[in-house]
Amino acid sequence: MAIELPDELIRLQREANLARLEAATRESSAEGWKPWLDAVNAVQTAVTAYAKEAGLSRHEVEKAVQTAAKTEAPPER
Numbered sequence: 001m002a003i004e005l006p007d008e009l010i011r012l013q014r015e016a017n018l019a020r021l022e023a024a025t026r027e028s029s030a031e032g033w034k035p036w037l038d039a040v041n042a043v044q045t046a047v048t049a050y051a052k053e054a055g056l057s058r059h060e061v062e063k064a065v066q067t068a069a070k071t072e073a074p075p076e077r
Helices: 007-025 030-054 058-071
Strands: none
Touching: 007 030, 007 058, 030 058
């Protein structure tokens, strides 16, 4: 069963993915990784809320979001 995901969840995951790439190219300090940690926390909070609201498994929603963020074309801005 495919999960219909809000665009916001995919956008948040893409931002977290980008923040991780940016952090990996910087220094290895806690401060350098803070933007990524903040982005990951935002994704987790949104995924948990969506899963609860939709009556879905948080784990399944998280997997679907991660897959969609990697495979779907970003929305046009």
